[in-house]
Amino acid sequence: MSTTPSTDPLATGTHTVEIDGVTQSYHVHGSGPVLVAHSGGPGIFWEYLRMPALEEHLTVVYPEPIGTGASGRLPAHPHGYTRARYSRFLAALIEHLGVPEVHLLGHSHGGFVAQYHALHHPDRIAGVILYDSAPVTGPEHGAEAMRLVQEFAARNADNPDLPEVIEAFQSIPTISDDAQMTAVARGIFPAYFADFWGRQDEFGPARAGVTATYISGLDDDLTPDVIDDRAALGSLTVPTLVLVGRHDVICGVRWAEELHELIPGSELVIFENSGHFGHLEEPEAFAKAVAAFVEAPAGN
Known part of the structure; x- marks a missing residue:
């Protein structure tokens, strides 16, 4: 070292x-x-x-x-x-x-x-x-996350930005490079807050600043x-x-x-x-x- x-x-x-x-x-x-x-x-x-x-x-x-x-x-x-x-x-x-x-x-x-x-x-x-x-x-962890994401979607069903978040979650299995990883991380970001859209002026810059590298998990x-x-x-x-x-x-x-x-x-x-x-x-x-x-x- x-x-x-x-x-x-x-x-x-x-x-x-x-x-x-x-x-x-x-x-x-x-x-x-x-x-x-x-x-x-x-x-x-x-x-x-x-x-x-x-x-x-x-x-x-x-x-x-x-x-x-x-x-x-x-x-x-x-x-x-x-x-x-x-x-x-x-x-x-x-x-x-x-x-x-x-x-x-x-x-x-x-x-x-x-x-x-x-x-x-x-x-x-x-x-x-x-x-x-x-x-x-x-699988056990994934099933619990899916349940909680569905609850998030139900709470925000009328939000016009919700489909973008759900689409980002659905694209997670297809990530294969850094650009896709960064796009998905930014896409799902609102779901990771108690009230992202209610505090968007506060948290929007953090979302825009998220950057990521694709790591396979293998x-x-x-x-x-x-x-x-x-x-x-x-x-x-x-x-x-x-x-x-x-x-x-x-x-x-x-x-x-x-x-x-x-x-x-x-x-x-x-x-x-x-x-x-x-x-x-x-x-x-x-x-x-x-x-x-x-x-x-x-x-x-």
């Missing part, structure tokens, strides 16, 4: 470090205890996860997950981006930061990565925050990176905070409650006026919940 000539690896700004021959880009903002925030997708560029209200309390490190943005791509791109590989890059990044422990936040697919990392590499993790995540993917040998952590989560020893928006359609309350039940001693916070982006929809409540968890005395 090598790094570009730099000042402090936790100095505010953009940094790069080379891990396994691949460039890992990351961004540092804020001050206070260190929180590493892993964005989702997989393939969504990190900027949507920027959390200014939280940066008032914590030093937030935002990795650009490999395969996205300024970070390098794997030789097998768009394949090979498994949780084990993302976790390997997280471990090397945390070592590079040079602090004894960090808190780790994972949003959406980043939550899948964070729970994997906390299960397999807990030694440098002071606490893990599973933000709009789930213990399982596959390993190098083209096998799916299937997730089912339900049997393992009972052995998770890292302090855990589970966060979810009441109106999240993709990783809804059902999954947050299941994570909370499976993980010993975990805390659960539900943001009643949020969908999949509580840090945008209820930023102060989000920052308060995360900061309180990070700053809690050990053992509490």
Whole structure:
């Protein structure tokens, strides 16, 4: 592992470090205890996860997950981006930061990565925050998401922009390049909020700014990176905070409650006026919940 000539690896700004021959880009903002925030997708560029209200309390490190943005791509791109590989890059990044422990936040697919990392590499993790995540993917997760999207469609049946959102969901299986991935991510964006259209002036710029890389979800040998952590989560020893928006359609309350039940001693916070982006929809409540968890005395 090598790094570009730099000042402090936790100095505010953009940094790069080379891990396994691949460039890992990351961004540092804020001050206070260190929180590493892993964005989702997989393939969504990190900027949507920027959390200014939280940066008032914590030093937030935002990795650009490999395969996205300024970070390098794997030789097998768009394949090979498994949780084990993302976790390997997280471990090397945390070592590079040079602090004894960090808190780790994972949003959406980043939550899948964070729970994997906390299960397999807990030694440098002071606490893990599973933000709009789930213990399982596959048909069961897909069926629940479909049910919640149908509820969203029913609530917004009279909205003239609804067909565009539904069409974007229906096109997900056909994505095969970065342009299609970005178009679909922007297309489905309204469904990921409690009330996107009621706050469109506020959230429209975030939608326009979404950028994504196509990541296949397959390993190098083209096998799916299937997730089912339900049997393992009972052995998770890292302090855990589970966060979810009441109106999240993709990783809804059902999954947050299941994570909370499976993980010993975990805390659960539900943001009643949020969908999949509580840090945008209820930023102060989000920052308060995360900061309180990070700053809690050990053992509490």
